[in-house]
Amino acid sequence: MVLEVAHVTVLAGHEEAFVDALSEAADTVLPSADGFVAFSAHGWCVERPNVYLFTIQWASLEAHTEGFRGSDLFTDWRALIGPHFDGPPAVEHFA
Amino acid sequence: MVLEVAHVTVLAGHEEAFVDALSEAADTVLPSADGFVAFSAHGWCVERPNVYLFTIQWASLEAHTEGFRGSDLFTDWRALIGPHFDGPPAVEHFA
Numbered sequence: 125m126v127l128e129v130a131h132v133t134v135l136a137g138h139e140e141a142f143v144d145a146l147s148e149a150a151d152t153v154l155p156s157a158d159g160f161v162a163f164s165a166h167g168w169c170v171e172r173p174n175v176y177l178f179t180i181q182w183a184s185l186e187a188h189t190e191g192f193r194g195s196d197l198f199t200d201w202r203a204l205i206g207p208h209f210d211g212p213p214a215v216e217h218f219a
Numbered sequence: 220m221v222l223e224v225a226h227v228t229v230l231a232g233h234e235e236a237f238v239d240a241l242s243e244a245a246d247t248v249l250p251s252a253d254g255f256v257a258f259s260a261h262g263w264c265v266e267r268p269n270v271y272l273f274t275i276q277w278a279s280l281e282a283h284t285e286g287f288r289g290s291d292l293f294t295d296w297r298a299l300i301g302p303h304f305d306g307p308p309a310v311e312h313f314a
Contacts, residue, residue, distance in 0.1 A: 127261050129272065166222050170280060170312040177224065177313045185265060217265040218272045
């Protein structure tokens with residue numbers, strides 16, 4: 125089991141739209157991904173305004189980095205949440 | 220509710236000792252802290268060797284930053300895990 129930890133810097137003014145889009149993407153896209161286990165939205169950073177944290181549990185590292193990122197589902201995922209990103213998200217994995 | 224997210228860089232060769240100390244500290248120190256809700260050890264970073272992630276849920280930001288950090292419990296906590304730190308931990312809060 126691997127935990128994906130994603131810090132997203134969100135465009136100013138897009139806060140509410142991002143949270144809505146993330147919720148929609150988590151509900152509609154992730155459950156179809158092979159190796160997807162669980163999604164958690166953790167909210168906004170106290171120390172860094174406009175940074176939002178979410179985590180995703182995957183059955184393996186490759187389920188995320190190869191399976192999901194190489195699939196059409198990733199296109200759908202990014203189409204929903206990507207327009208609200210202020211730069212690339214910071215993503216790491218913990219095992 | 221606030222989530223403390225702590226990334227700890229652990230001294231080389233201290234990996235096992237740190238994990239044991241963190242488990243002991245979580246079991247023996249945290250349950251006595253006012254506002255402590257839950258502790259989770261998430262393991263080692265795939266992308267940054269020797270970086271370990273743990274999270275702690277607190278009833279409020281102040282329960283951690285003022286209550287816990289200002290208490291003798293914090294001295295006990297750091298006495299257990301601090302000897303294995305390679306530099307100060309990176310700690311943020313999400314709400």
